[in-house]
Amino acid sequence: MxxxxxxxxxxxxxxxxxxxxxxxxxLLYLTFILLPLLVSIPLAFTDLVGFTSTKAQFVGxxxxxxxxxxxxxxxxxxxxxxxxxxxxxxNYLTVFIFxxxxxxxxxxxxxxxxxxxxxxxxxPYIISGLxxxxxxxxxxxxxxxxxxxxxxxxxxxPQPINLKSSSAxxxxxxxxxxxxxxxxxxxxxxxGLLTIPVDTIDAAKMDGVSxxxxxxxxxxxxxIPSIAIATISCLVGSFGxxxxxxxxxxxxxxxxxxxxxxxxxxxxxxxxxxYGIGMLAEGVASSIVVFTPLIIIALLIFRWQKRRQVT
Amino acid sequence: MSxxxxxxxxxxxxxxxxxxxxxxLLSLYALLTLTPFYFLFIRSFVxxxxxxxxxxxxxxxxxxxxxxxxxxxATFFNLDLPKFKKDMGISGYIDTNLTIRELAxxxxxxxxxxxxxxxxFYLFNGWLNILRSAEAYRSFIATVCVTALAIVLGxxxxxxxxxxxxxxxxxxxSVLYTLYLLQxxxxxxxxxxxxxxxxxxxxxxxxxxVLVLGAISGGALSTMIFTSAAAGIPxxxxxxxxxxxxxxxTYYHSIMLPLIKPAIGAFxxxxxxxxxxxxxxxxxxxxSGKYLLMAxxxxxxxxxxxxxxxxxxxxxxxxxxxxxxxxxxQNLFVRAALAGAVKG
Numbered sequence: 001m002x003x004x005x006x007x008x009x010x011x012x013x014x015x016x017x018x019x020x021x022x023x024x025x026x027l028l029y030l031t032f033i034l035l036p037l038l039v040s041i042p043l044a045f046t047d048l049v050g051f052t053s054t055k056a057q058f059v060g061x062x063x064x065x066x067x068x069x070x071x072x073x074x075x076x077x078x079x080x081x082x083x084x085x086x087x088x089x090x091n092y093l094t095v096f097i098f099x100x101x102x103x104x105x106x107x108x109x110x111x112x113x114x115x116x117x118x119x120x121x122x123x124p125y126i127i128s129g130l131x132x133x134x135x136x137x138x139x140x141x142x143x144x145x146x147x148x149x150x151x152x153x154x155x156x157x158p159q160p161i162n163l164k165s166s167s168a169x170x171x172x173x174x175x176x177x178x179x180x181x182x183x184x185x186x187x188x189x190x191x192g193l194l195t196i197p198v199d200t201i202d203a204a205k206m207d208g209v210s211x212x213x214x215x216x217x218x219x220x221x222x223x224i225p226s227i228a229i230a231t232i233s234c235l236v237g238s239f240g241x242x243x244x245x246x247x248x249x250x251x252x253x254x255x256x257x258x259x260x261x262x263x264x265x266x267x268x269x270x271x272x273x274x275y276g277i278g279m280l281a282e283g284v285a286s287s288i289v290v291f292t293p294l295i296i297i298a299l300l301i302f303r304w305q306k307r308r309q310v311t
Numbered sequence: 312m313s314x315x316x317x318x319x320x321x322x323x324x325x326x327x328x329x330x331x332x333x334x335x336l337l338s339l340y341a342l343l344t345l346t347p348f349y350f351l352f353i354r355s356f357v358x359x360x361x362x363x364x365x366x367x368x369x370x371x372x373x374x375x376x377x378x379x380x381x382x383x384x385a386t387f388f389n390l391d392l393p394k395f396k397k398d399m400g401i402s403g404y405i406d407t408n409l410t411i412r413e414l415a416x417x418x419x420x421x422x423x424x425x426x427x428x429x430x431x432f433y434l435f436n437g438w439l440n441i442l443r444s445a446e447a448y449r450s451f452i453a454t455v456c457v458t459a460l461a462i463v464l465g466x467x468x469x470x471x472x473x474x475x476x477x478x479x480x481x482x483x484x485s486v487l488y489t490l491y492l493l494q495x496x497x498x499x500x501x502x503x504x505x506x507x508x509x510x511x512x513x514x515x516x517x518x519x520x521v522l523v524l525g526a527i528s529g530g531a532l533s534t535m536i537f538t539s540a541a542a543g544i545p546x547x548x549x550x551x552x553x554x555x556x557x558x559x560x561t562y563y564h565s566i567m568l569p570l571i572k573p574a575i576g577a578f579x580x581x582x583x584x585x586x587x588x589x590x591x592x593x594x595x596x597x598x599s600g601k602y603l604l605m606a607x608x609x610x611x612x613x614x615x616x617x618x619x620x621x622x623x624x625x626x627x628x629x630x631x632x633x634x635x636x637x638x639x640x641q642n643l644f645v646r647a648a649l650a651g652a653v654k655g
Contacts, residue, residue, distance in 0.1 A: 014478060017559040021475030022487060025468035028528035033494055035509055036502035043505055051507050102340075105333050113334070119641045120341040122648055126637045127630050128588035130605045134612065134626055135347040138354060144619065146350040149365035179344070187652035194649075208322075226652075232496065240498025243590045243605070252613045261500040265594070268504045284504050291501045298496040 044285040049278045051268050056281075063285035076263050076277055077286045084260040087170060088238035094178025095230050099185025104219070106186065107193045118190075122183030132180045133247020133257075136163065136172050169248070169256030177244050181237075185230050192226035193219060228305040232298045239294060251275055260290065351630070355437045355623040359387075362619050375429045377422055381414050382407025387618060388432045389440050398428070437620030441611075441628055446600075450607035451628070454587060457519055457603060461526035461586045462579045468527055469578060470571060473537025474563055491534035499591055510596055521596050522603065526586050532651060533578060540574035541567060573650075580640070580647035587633055604629045 044063055046056040066073045102121055106114045124132060139147040140163050148160040163172045196218060204214055242261045250257040251266075252275075267283030269276030277283075354362070356369040385392065385407065396402065401418050411429065415422040432439060441447050472491075476484050507516075515521040544567060552562050568575075593606035602610065608629045615621045637644055 014559065015481060018475040018478055018481075018484070021471040021559070021563070022484075025472045025527070025529040026487065028468070028524055029491065029494075029530075031509065031513075032506065032525050032528040033497060033502060033530070034490065036505035037497065039505040039509060040502070043508065048508075051511070102337075105337060108330065108333060115642075115645060117337045117341060118645050118648075120344055121337075122645065123344060123634075123637065125648075126584045126633060126644070128584075128590070128605050130588070130590050130609055131626055131630050134622070135351070138350055138623065139347060144362040146354060146365065147346070149363075150367075153365050183648070184652075187648045191649050191652040208318075236496050236498050240500045242500055243588070246590060246594075246609055251609075252616065261498075264500055264503060265591075268507060268595075280504055287501050287504070291498075295496050302492075302496070 048281045063282045067286045080260045080263045090174040091238045098182035102186040103189030124180040125183045129243025130247040133244040189226045192223035356434050377412040437624030440621040441624045450604045454604040458586045460523045465527040469533040469537045473541040476538045477541035492531050494530040540571040577647040577650040581651050
């Protein structure tokens with residue numbers, strides 16, 4: 001009886017110390033990540049107009065109705081949501097066009113060559129999203145963009161590429177975000193590929209298995225977890241993207257670069273500033289409506305992926 | 312030669328061609344990737360008046376035009392007016408409509424002296440603008456401090472979390488771990504509006520503290536890296552310490568921290584660019600006097616919307632330190648990137 005009690009005592013003490021170690025960061029996590037999620041629910045039922053206002057009244061489900069019926073509110077939300085969906089779809093293509101194809105290319109090269117290309121392809125991910133957004137203007141501003149001027153000089157294009165026109169802005173954003181995240185996605189896919197035992201591939205090569213067959217039967221099954229992770233991060237990331245549009249002037253006049261995240265930011269600001277809308281409560285309500293299905297989809301992919309690993 | 316040998320040779324030849332094509336493709340892309348950085352550097356010297364022409368290199372210095380209006384130049388060059396007056400021996404109000412030549416006549420200053428004063432602005436307007444901006448220095452130093460604090464405190468808190476979650480799989484531990492993983496599907500934008508309300512309630516708006524606290528609040532990556540590192544240390548290490556009478560705290564700082572250096576390295580190099588490049592936190596919680604570098608550059612670019620030299624010099628200042636560090640520590644960065652990718 002004696003030894004057992006002392007053992008459980010030690011266990012209990014260790015459990016307490018574990019709690020002590022976990023507590024400091026968890027308090028912060030609670031304050032900055034979990035609590036805001038919870039607070040957003042009551043907030044959506046008030047008439048709070050902006051960050052600085054303190055008076056808030058309970059208005060029931062009015063905000064949830066007005067974001068679907070009031071043209072004055074809808075004009076801010078739905079065009080940017082639609083634009084963000086288009087952005088997400090295109091962004092998802094770049095995950096594979098850039099990320100996956102680079103990973104497959106790198107996989108065929110020797111480790112040393114691989115490293116030097118990795119350093120360069122990963123470079124844009126290290127620099128800021130704001131910088132990447134500003135690069136669009138640097139290279140493709142209609143009259144002053146360096147690449148525009150160069151391509152004109154070489155007679156490759158008859159007139160400058162005008163990115164401020166409606167649809168081009170969005171696709172410029174897609175291209176530069178794809179460029180910035182190329183290294184990030186490549187790392188995800190490459191680390192998946194690098195878990196394949198070398199023997200497996202050598203044996204396949206010995207047997208004269210063609211590249212396409214290897215792709216289908218060896219590489220692809222191995223990178224399904226990577227695809228799941230890249231999908232989740234693209235899904236969530238596309239709606240969370242903020243820095244690149246700001247760099248591309250979304251806060252200063254470039255309306256075509258305004259994604260949903262920019263609208264939410266503007267809704268939180270009071271109407272006083274140059275780009276504030278002052279509809280904080282409506283913003284929170286619309287973010288609940290838009291993000292809930294996205295998060296559920298992301299969690300389902302996450303769970304499916306974990307289940308797959310277990311079985 | 313046997314058929315097998317011929318076949319092998321063919322395969323090897325085909326592979327060699329494929330590798331050459333790959334290298335060419337990747338080299339082209341690498342070149343394309345470096346292009347913006349090159350033009351950023353060049354354009355920080357190209358005067359706005361010449362920016363509609365293509366410049367492959369820093370343009371030659373041209374003689375400053377004395378017929379330019381003083382007011383326009385002073386605004387464009389962000390001239391320190393009191394200092395200018397003192398240097399030129401002018402007192403009182405200057406008519407901004409005067410050209411530089413007329414200014415020289417009015418105040419009997421040799422035109423050459425004025426030309427010499429304005430000449431450096433022709434190429435270096437952007438760099439002078441940013442290097443003489445007190446806000447630029449303040450935001451630079453603030454960003455260095457916030458980033459350093461975020462890495463050090465983030466490592467201490469994150470590794471403590473890792474240790475706390477890695478021992479004894481109790482129910483609460485796996486619940487907490489899952490809650491941290493949840494962060495992966497919560498973009499910062501969704502919590503932005505309610506976060507502000509919470510931060511305001513805590514009285515932390517317009518402080519650097521809120522930026523540090525936000526950066527060290529943990530998340531999926533930090534928890535996964537540190538928990539798996541802590542779990543990877545053999546159990547016997549702690550048992551032997553217990554025999555010697557050491558507690559969990561002794562174990563944490565004298566055994567665990569030295570042993571998880573690779574995890575600390577990966578965490579630091581993933582956190583470094585994230586905090587250095589962070590924009591939303593500053594824009595959201597702080598006012599322009601307390602912006603970090605990226606928010607400062609963003610508002611700077613908004614203010615100088617036609618002064619390309621200044622915008623690009625500013626952006627270069629914001630990107631260069633990180634680029635230098637990346638080039639210097641490239642091996643470690645690559646390792647951190649792959650380590651982070653495995654975790655997702």
